[in-house]
Amino acid sequence: MLKGIIILFILVTCGEGIAQNAFTLSGKLRLLNPLEIRVESLKGDILLSLQVAKDGGFKSGPKEIEPDLYILSIGNTKQPVYLTNTDVTIKGFYDEKNPDNSSLSFTGIDDFLELLKWVPERKKTVVDEVRGQLQGTMYSALAYMADMKAYEPNKMLLDLVPEVNRGALSAKWLENRVDSLRQFAIGTEAYDFEYVDPDGKNVRLSDFRGKYVLVDFWASWCGPCRQEMKNLLPVYKELKGEDLEFISISLDKREKDWRRMLDVEDLPWVMLWNKEGFIVGDAPNTIQKAYGFYSIPFIVLIDKEGRIVARGLRGEKVREEILKARQR
Amino acid sequence: MMRKYFLLLVLGLYVCTVSAQLIKQDNQIPKKQSDLDWYNCSFDQDGVYGAEVNKAYDLLKGKKIKKRPVVALIGTGLDVEHEDLKQSIWFNPKEKANGKDDDKNGLVDDINGWNFLGGKDGQVMETLLKEGDREFFRLKDKYGDYVFDGKNYYRVADDKLMPVPAPENIDEFKYYRNQVMCESSVAGAYGGIGLAYVLRDYALKFDKQLKERFPDKELTLQEFQTCYDPKAPRDSLGEVAFTLMAYGFSIMKTEKWEDIYNLYATGGQVERGRAAYEKALKAINPGGRKDIVGDNYMDINDKKYGNNVLLTSDAALGTMQAGIIGAKRGNGLGGDGIIDRVEIMTLRVTGRSGEPYLKDMALAIRYAVDHKADVIVLPQQNTLYPEDQKKWITEALQYAEGKGILVIVPVWDLSRDLAKETFFPNRWMTGGKELTNLMVVASSNKEGNPSMRSNYGARELDLFAPGMDVFSTYTGDTYQTGTGVGLAAASVAGVAALIKAYYPALTGTQIRDILLESVTSRAGVEVEKGIEVNGKPTQDLFLFEDLCLSGGILNAYQAVMAADKLAK
Numbered sequence: 001m002l003k004g005i006i007i008l009f010i011l012v013t014c015g016e017g018i019a020q021n022a023f024t025l026s027g028k029l030r031l032l033n034p035l036e037i038r039v040e041s042l043k044g045d046i047l048l049s050l051q052v053a054k055d056g057g058f059k060s061g062p063k064e065i066e067p068d069l070y071i072l073s074i075g076n077t078k079q080p081v082y083l084t085n086t087d088v089t090i091k092g093f094y095d096e097k098n099p100d101n102s103s104l105s106f107t108g109i110d111d112f113l114e115l116l117k118w119v120p121e122r123k124k125t126v127v128d129e130v131r132g133q134l135q136g137t138m139y140s141a142l143a144y145m146a147d148m149k150a151y152e153p154n155k156m157l158l159d160l161v162p163e164v165n166r167g168a169l170s171a172k173w174l175e176n177r178v179d180s181l182r183q184f185a186i187g188t189e190a191y192d193f194e195y196v197d198p199d200g201k202n203v204r205l206s207d208f209r210g211k212y213v214l215v216d217f218w219a220s221w222c223g224p225c226r227q228e229m230k231n232l233l234p235v236y237k238e239l240k241g242e243d244l245e246f247i248s249i250s251l252d253k254r255e256k257d258w259r260r261m262l263d264v265e266d267l268p269w270v271m272l273w274n275k276e277g278f279i280v281g282d283a284p285n286t287i288q289k290a291y292g293f294y295s296i297p298f299i300v301l302i303d304k305e306g307r308i309v310a311r312g313l314r315g316e317k318v319r320e321e322i323l324k325a326r327q328r
Numbered sequence: 329m330m331r332k333y334f335l336l337l338v339l340g341l342y343v344c345t346v347s348a349q350l351i352k353q354d355n356q357i358p359k360k361q362s363d364l365d366w367y368n369c370s371f372d373q374d375g376v377y378g379a380e381v382n383k384a385y386d387l388l389k390g391k392k393i394k395k396r397p398v399v400a401l402i403g404t405g406l407d408v409e410h411e412d413l414k415q416s417i418w419f420n421p422k423e424k425a426n427g428k429d430d431d432k433n434g435l436v437d438d439i440n441g442w443n444f445l446g447g448k449d450g451q452v453m454e455t456l457l458k459e460g461d462r463e464f465f466r467l468k469d470k471y472g473d474y475v476f477d478g479k480n481y482y483r484v485a486d487d488k489l490m491p492v493p494a495p496e497n498i499d500e501f502k503y504y505r506n507q508v509m510c511e512s513s514v515a516g517a518y519g520g521i522g523l524a525y526v527l528r529d530y531a532l533k534f535d536k537q538l539k540e541r542f543p544d545k546e547l548t549l550q551e552f553q554t555c556y557d558p559k560a561p562r563d564s565l566g567e568v569a570f571t572l573m574a575y576g577f578s579i580m581k582t583e584k585w586e587d588i589y590n591l592y593a594t595g596g597q598v599e600r601g602r603a604a605y606e607k608a609l610k611a612i613n614p615g616g617r618k619d620i621v622g623d624n625y626m627d628i629n630d631k632k633y634g635n636n637v638l639l640t641s642d643a644a645l646g647t648m649q650a651g652i653i654g655a656k657r658g659n660g661l662g663g664d665g666i667i668d669r670v671e672i673m674t675l676r677v678t679g680r681s682g683e684p685y686l687k688d689m690a691l692a693i694r695y696a697v698d699h700k701a702d703v704i705v706l707p708q709q710n711t712l713y714p715e716d717q718k719k720w721i722t723e724a725l726q727y728a729e730g731k732g733i734l735v736i737v738p739v740w741d742l743s744r745d746l747a748k749e750t751f752f753p754n755r756w757m758t759g760g761k762e763l764t765n766l767m768v769v770a771s772s773n774k775e776g777n778p779s780m781r782s783n784y785g786a787r788e789l790d791l792f793a794p795g796m797d798v799f800s801t802y803t804g805d806t807y808q809t810g811t812g813v814g815l816a817a818a819s820v821a822g823v824a825a826l827i828k829a830y831y832p833a834l835t836g837t838q839i840r841d842i843l844l845e846s847v848t849s850r851a852g853v854e855v856e857k858g859i860e861v862n863g864k865p866t867q868d869l870f871l872f873e874d875l876c877l878s879g880g881i882l883n884a885y886q887a888v889m890a891a892d893k894l895a896k
Contacts, residue, residue, distance in 0.1 A: 030407060030804040032641060093407065093804030095641045097454075098680065103644070103806040 022062030023083055027090035029056040029104075035075040035096055039083070042069060042144070042169040067111070068168045069141035074104070082112035082141045111138060119145045125153045130160075137161060140170035143177070149292065150312065151181035184292040184311065190215075190302045191290035195249060195272035198262060203272055206306060208245050212325055213302040214318065216248045217293065219278050220261040225297040228314065229265060235319045236269060243304070244322065245270060249287070251296060253277030301325060364799035364809075365663025366774055367652060367819045370885065377776030377848060379794055379819055380885035381666050381826070387888050388830060395832045397825040398671045399653055400441075400696035402689060403707045403814065405452075405640030406674040407647045407803045408440045412661045416654030418671035420699065433698070434632045441674035442695060444688035446635030447620040454641055455613040456682030459712040460511025463504075465614075466626075468518065471495060471504040475522040477565040482526075489525045503715070511712045517601075517608035523568075524592075524601040530569035531593035538585060547585035549577045615682065625687050628720050642680045644803050648810050649705065649818035650674075651801030653825065662807040663799050666822025666884070667829055673699065678707050686713060690720035693735070697728050702828045703836075704728060705821045706737040708813055709751035709768070709783075722758050729765040734836030736767045736820050738795075738813035739783035743858040743865055746785030754788060765836035767843065771795025771816030772881050776850060780858040780867075782813070784875040790840070791847050792875075793819040793882035823884040830888070831895045838894065846887040847880030 025039065025048065034054050039047040047070065050058045067084040075096035092104035115138045118130045126146050134142065139160040148154055158174045165171055182188070194204040205213065216232065218225035229248060236246055246269035250258040258273045276285040278296060291300060291311075299313040301321050310321040362374040369378035398418055408417045417440055422431035429436045445453040457465075464472075474495060475482040483492045495501040509515045534555045538547050541554065552574070560566045576588045591597065617625060623633035650672050655665035675692040677684040684707050696704045713721065728735055737753055739746065746754075746768075755763045770782040772792035779796060783789065795816025802808040824839050834842070850872035857870045873879030 028805075030409070030639060032639065091804060092806045093643075093802070098641050101641055101644055101680075101803075103802045103804055103808060105804075105806045 021064060021085055023065045023085050024060050024062050024087045025050070025090070026059035026087065027057075029058075029074075029091065030093045031056050032095055032097075035094070036073070037075075037090075038073040040071045040073065042071065042173060066137075066168050068137045069144055069170045075099075077102075080145065081109060082115055082138060083109070084111050086110075114138070115142045116145070118142050120148075125150065126157065128156070130157075134160075136165045137168040137170050140165075140168065140174040143174045144170050149181075149294065151178065151185040151292075154178050154181055155185070181292065183290075184308070186309065186311070187307055189306055190300065190308050191287070192306070193249070193274070193287055193290070195274050197270065197272055198259070203247075203270065205247075205302070208247075209306060210304050211242070212244045212304060212309075212322065214244070214246045214322065215300045215302060216246065217251055217287070217291075217296050217298045218248055219251045219296060220257040221252070222278075222296050226261070226265065228297040228299070229267060231315060232318065233267065235322070236267075239319065239322055243326070247272060249274050251276070251278035251285075251287075361663075362774070365652070365655075367666070367794035367798060367822075368664055371776070371848070376774040377772065377794070377881050378774075379666070379823055379882045380848070381823070384823075384826065384884035384888045387885060391830055393669055393829045395829060396669050396671055397667070397702040397828040397832075398673060398700055399703045399705065399821050399825050400673040400675055400692070400699075400701040401646055401649055401653075401705050401818075401821075402675045402692045402696065403649070403678050403705065404646040405443065405638045405643035405676045406441075406650055406672070407643050407801075408638055408674065410647060410650075410801050410803070411805045412655045412659070412801050412807075413647070413650050413672070415656055416650065416665065416668055416670050416672050418673040433695075435634065435636075437636050439636060440638060441636075441676070442634050442692070443637050443640070443676040444634045444685075444692060445617075445621060445676055445679060446633075446637050447622060448635065450635060450637055451620045452635075452637050452640050453615050453617060453620045454679050455615045456679045456684065457612060457614055458512065459683045459686075459710060459714070460508055461514050461612055461682075462685075463508045463712070463714055464512040464515035464518070467500070467504045467508060468515070471501050472515070472518050473522060474501065474505075475526060475565070476505065477561075477568075479561065479564070482565075484522060484525050489522075489529050507712060514605070514608045514612060517605040520604055521598060521601040524597040526565050527569055527572060527592040527597055528595055530566060531573065531589055531591075534570075534573070535585075535589050535593060548583045549574075549585070552577070552585050552588070613681070615679065617685075625685050626717075628687055628690065631691060638674050638676065639803075640676065642678065644808075644810075645812070645814050646674060646676075647803050648798070648800040648808070649814055649821075651807075652798060652815060652818040653822040655801050662801050666819070667826045669829060670822070670825045673701060683710055686717035686721055690717075690724040693721070693724035693728055697724075697731050697733055701733060703821050703824045704733060704735045705814075705817050706735060706753070708738045708740050709753065710740075711749065711751055713752040713757075718752065718757065721753055725753060725763055725766060726758065729763060729836065732765075732835035732837070734765050734767060734824050734839050736769060736817050736824070738817040739768060739770045739789060741779060741781040741813060742783055743781045743860045744783045745859070746783055746788035751783065751788075765840060767791075767820060767840050769793050769813075769816050769820050769882075770876070771811070771813050773797065776848070776853075776881060777855050778857060778872075778875055779811075779813070780856070781865075782857075784857065784870070786874050787877055789876040790844060791820070791878040791880060791882055792816070792850075795819060820882055823882055823887055826884060827887055827891045831891045833895065834891060839891075842887050842890045842894065843882065844878045846883050846890045847878040848883045848886070849878075849880040851879040 031054055035052055037050045037052055048060050050060055052058045069080055070083050072079045072081045074094055077099045086108045088108035090104055090106055093102055095101040115134055118126055120126055125148055139157045143154055143157040155178050158178050161171045192206045194202050197203050249272045251274055252258040262271055274287055279285045300311050301309040303309045309325050313321055362369045362376045366376045367379045368381040369376045370380040370383050371377055420438055423439055424430050425437050425439055435442055473483050481492050481494050482489050509519055537555055538551055542551050556570055557566055573588050580587050621633050623630045653665055654668050654670040654672055655662055657664040657668045677688040677692050725735060755766050767790050770789055770792050771779045773796040778792050793816040796811045797809055798815050799809045827839050853872045854869050855872055856867055858865055859868050
């Protein structure tokens with residue numbers, strides 16, 4: 001019934017990693033069944049594979065590696081880890097069937113621990129202060145670990161990876177990532193959508209050239225979206241003018257849901273409906289792809305020429321960005 | 329699944345990194361003992377409500393240990409090879425690892441203890457059923473199909489509910505109905521099938537009545553109301569059926585009798601009941617005792633089973649308990665155990681889930697007694713002890729009592745008042761003379777407060793002991809911080825073993841008395857405590873002495889003083 005104990009199951013000790021020319025992996029695990037320990041590159045190439053018998057001891061030969069992020073598999077548990085040419089040891093208990101019972105203690109992964117300090121908490125962004133604090137591919141490895149959806153922080157980290165390290169897999173991964181996110185970068189032209197308004201008339205983004213446009217994506221079933229729209233109202237009242245337009249685009253699947261909520265919320269700006277609806281998961285709809293967002297509410301500010309000024313705005317940020325844009 | 333583990337690991341690493349970073353920065357000031365193995369600490373010296381073990385050692389300076397006490401941990405497996413526990417592991421003096429039963433106790437190669445949930449081929453049973461589910465499977469064929477309305481008995485046969493005579497063993501039937509069905513979700517789901525038949529038959533009956541009474545009318549809730557029989561006895565099947573169907577109108581949001589009729593009279597409800605039962609069956613893992621262990625768990629004389637595999641998937645708890653009791657003191661590894669000259673015997677009776685078999689527990693207690701244990705630690709108490717099997721435990725505890733052995737059992741963290749709800753084992757379970765060697769303990773934290781969700785009882789619970797945020801040995805030469813009643817039991821076992829080591833003549837009964845009277849008194853202190861009111865968790869303020877018999881927290885220092893006095 002009750003488990004009896006509540007604990008944190010992975011333990012990391014900071015051993016002194018002795019700098020040398022090759023990477024080795026060794027240790028002793030207490031195991032219930034024999035298993036395999038494997039180190040793979042991000043591409044899936046196997047660097048080393050060790051069969052660990054029930055007595056638990058294992059030791060690899062020395063191998064010169066490119067300092068980079070690798071995938072360490074212990075049994076069927078996978079863990080990305082930044083490895084350099086040091087001796088890495090693992091000891092502890094590993095239960096393949098119930099990995100959450102396991103307790104592992106590492107030494108020789110100091111660089112990884114260092115870069116983990118910069119991994120932001122969920123959905124946040126790596127901070128600028130990281131500049132100069134890491135080295136080489138640690139920046140691209142950090143981008144991989146942080147898994148950020150915005151262009152700018154990924155680009156910043158890529159720029160921090162020195163030219164000589166650009167061949168490393170994590171750097172290549174980051175280059176690709178930055179390339180695919182570039183279309184969402186600040187200053188690029190925003191996708192010119194066309195949706196219906198409550199009168200059934202088609203409205204395009206480009207109809208508003210010459211004005212700043214705040215585009216807000218929402219849906220009737222999304223409570224936070226509707227809260228966000230309510231928060232927009234005072235901003236709208238304060239800042240409204242000839243040079244500014246607000247557009248709220250509903251991603252409701254059913255028109256009647258959208259219309260019902262229009263009556264309830266009764267907001268004074270342009271209301272449009274994208275009948276594709278919001279799509280959760282890996283297959284975002286056209287507008288989600290074009291603007292690069294996976295959750296709503298999502299708010300973008302677009303300038304008078306139709307270029308993105310700011311993305312992912314919430315709360316007070318909306319007001320700030322509009323004021324900033326006007327001053328430019 | 330894979331992805332989940334992946335994320336968990338990353339998260340784990342991340343959290344640990346934060347503390348790793350702290351250690352780096354604070355290199356000169358390592359973490360204090362009062363943050364780690366704080367049960368050794370005392371309030372006057374370290375500011376935490378530990379068990380004052382360090383102070384006890386100051387008192388014992390110059391005194392010699394008279395015997396190496398043996399503590400039997402009855403519960404999970406244990407990592408007997410742990411670097412910080414090596415010196416504290418019990419070795420069966422008469423057994424050799426040679427595939428033979430050298431000491432003729434019926435068990436082969438029981439070197440460091442025994443795994444009662446093992447098979448001859450080295451297999452290990454990992455998941456157990458709850459006692460209630462086990463009892464359901466044992467009694468289902470006898471009583472599962474009875475429908476009882478408080479007066480008459482019915483049974484389903486050939487898809488029909490028929491009146492039948494009362495079951496022969498009416499006490500056992502009552503036990504099944506009042507206890508097993510409450511403890512077992514599978515039994516509850518199975519009972520639902522019987523109820524579905526009742527509803528089907530009454531739907532047909534009501535329908536006939538209604539059509540006779542209102543031949544030309546569309547039948548609605550209004551007409552249905554006339555089916556209510558004010559003369560029917562309370563809780564009779566008719567009344568239950570009427571109430572449930574009346575409720576059905578509002579659930580289905582309908583006024584039409586036809587909808588209710590279709591719901592119940594067609595037998596669809598029976599099908600749904602069966603499906604719910606199948607689903608409940610799938611949700612439990614029977615564990616495979618027959619295939620893996622192969623004994624008859626209802627036969628206490630069927631004793632030759634199990635194996636000697638002690639490193640099991642659940643070994644973390646046992647390893648943490650062992651660390652509190654007997655990790656090497658002063659070697660800089662992990663925390664300091666309470667007495668590292670102890671010998672810890674491991675007797676595995678619990679798995680990763682479910683509740684231990686009483687047969688295993690009874691035999692484990694007897695094994696511990698027969699192999700000269702001084703202190704026995706049991707897994708946490710339980711509500712359901714089937715009568716025949718309860719006897720095995722009672723007799724085993726009395727056997728231990730007769731040999732002067734202390735038995736420690738932790739309560740559950742369920743916020744229950746033990747005066748209102750009986751948990752086993754307890755001192756009164758003999759039905760006759762109270763057990764004097766059984767200690768019931770709960771866990772407290774550094775601030776001297778009881779665990780919020782701990783069960784409690786002014787007479788039923790003996791004392792609180794350090795068991796929260798305790799740093800101890802963990803499987804695979806690692807160390808972790810954990811919380812749990814089992815850890816509190818380990819603190820008490822450690823202190824009891826310490827007393828026994830220096831005052832070997834004291835019996836379990838005497839040691840219990842000493843521990844009770846020597847607590848760090850918290851009498852008069854008002855503490856917040858989780859309770860249950862009508863099954864809902866809430867909180868209340870309690871005086872500490874209303875939560876447990878001693879009104880305080882385990883104290884080794886005062887216990888040694890008291891033992892010294894008594895031994896003179």
